[in-house]
Amino acid sequence: MASIARKNLLEDIPRFLVAQAGIMFAVTLVTVQTGLFRGFLKSTALVLDKSKADIWVSSEEMVYFELTPPLPLELLFLARQVDGVDLAEPLLLPSGQWHEPGGNIAPLRLIGFDPGGELFAPWNVLEGSTSELQKPYTIIVDRSQLDALNLDSVGQSGEINSLPARVVGITEGTQSIASSVFVFTSLETANTYATTRISTSVDCTVRPGGDVQCTNVYRKKNNTSTEENSPPPPPRPLTRSDTMTHILIRAQADRDLQKLKQNLENALPGTVAYTREEIAQRTRDYWQKRTGIGFVLGFGAGLGVVVGIAIVGQILYSSVSDHLKEFGTLKAMGASDWTLYRVIIEQALWMAVLGYVPGLVLCLGLSKWAASAMGIVILITPTTAAGVLGLTVTMCVGSGFFAIQKVTRVDPAIVFKA
Secondary structure: OHHHHHHHHHOOHHHHHHHHHHHHHHHHHHHHHHHHHHHHHHHOOHHHHOOOOOEEEEEOOOOEOOEOOOEEOHHHHHHOOOOOEEEEEEEEOOEEEEEOOOOOEEEEEEEEEOOOOOOOOOOOEEEEOHHHHHOOOEEEEEHHHOOOOOOOOOOOEEEEOOEEEEEEEEEOOOOOOOOOEEEEEEHHHHHHHHOOEEEEEEEEEEOOOOOEEEEEEEEEEOOOOEEOOOOOOOOOOOOOOOEEOEEEEEEOOOOOHHHHHHHHHHHOOOEEEEEHHHHHHHHHHHHHHOOHHHHHHHHHHHHHHHHHHHHHHHHHHHHHHHOHHHHHHHHHOOOOHHHHHHHHHHHHHHHHHHHHHHHHHHHHHHHHHHHHHHOOOOOOOHHHHHHHHHHHHHHHHHHHHHHHHHHHOOOHHHHHOO
16 A cells, blocks of 8 residues: 555655655744744853853843843952852943944943853854953954944954954854844953043134034043043953952852852842843743744744644645545545545655755755854754654644545545546
8 A cells, every 4th residue: 555655645756856856845944933933042041051151140130141230249248158159250241332443333232241250151152252351441242243233253353432442352153133242351451441421522624714513522531531533541450349240159069059149149139040041041931922023923822833734734635635536536445435545644644755855955055054144043952853754754744634535535446527
């Protein structure tokens, strides 16, 4: 009976290829939509997942790791005195504004960390070195964001909040889909950018003949003075009067993290302590449940499954309908309903496998291109691939059962009709 299933598929090669293209499209649609949803959630917590901190200490008013009130730097020194803390380092996440020489601007999310620290550093560094961030006004950016900043390579420069910024490194796969452009820099440089703002004014002069010429004048403002056209001050070390966004904690060996969390919250007023997994899940939950982005991507993944079922069902039902005379012949020869079931199920399985393999290969290629060129993560794990295979088989076999209803009711006399 297996040969009958294969003959039904291969009898008309062009029709077979069109049918398989439809199934491949359904597989691609389901895989990409599901991968985009999972990749989106993963990308929102990349900074958290890649850190080496056991515990993150944040403000008790934190919404997710980027949206949180600042903490006084004084708490860092208190955290280092808590029993069970092996290492504590600050992390600073202010916003910024990029100005490139052509005049275009772009929003930034500065990620200030200690380049000599142990609990956080940029990962997947393709060019340059993290140690270069020890120099003032140096930054590292993701390759997918170079176009957004109108940059091409290491060594190029622009301005952040009217202060110079020189690219000393390029990473890959470090950008969140949901965030502004991530810019990695040292704590001191990030703090200087954060405390420097831009003010503009218009200077107008009357030219000979009565014409008025006006130009925009950019002035830099810091905490103490206003300067115009002066060299940038060197970044200053952070002091106890400064602020930070999070405290990264490494626990001593064999310490109970839940107990250490409680000790940190008791010692640091106005804070909440999370394990790395807890704060990452809180961030993903925010984007999935409290924003329209999570809903849209989740809806798209569900819609992809529905569309896939419709496509496969139509293809298989049409295939069975085109071979009703053959099935009528089998019934006239005394074939049981189970024999007909086997033929259709076998046909459905062949269609599922032959449509799944090229569809998955196409999705893997799209995933690699999107990650390197656009910084968009289409997450296709072995579990996802196995799940899509199971779903494809279910769609095909399930659609086959609808077609079976038509076959079991076929009149053998159809064989003798014109």
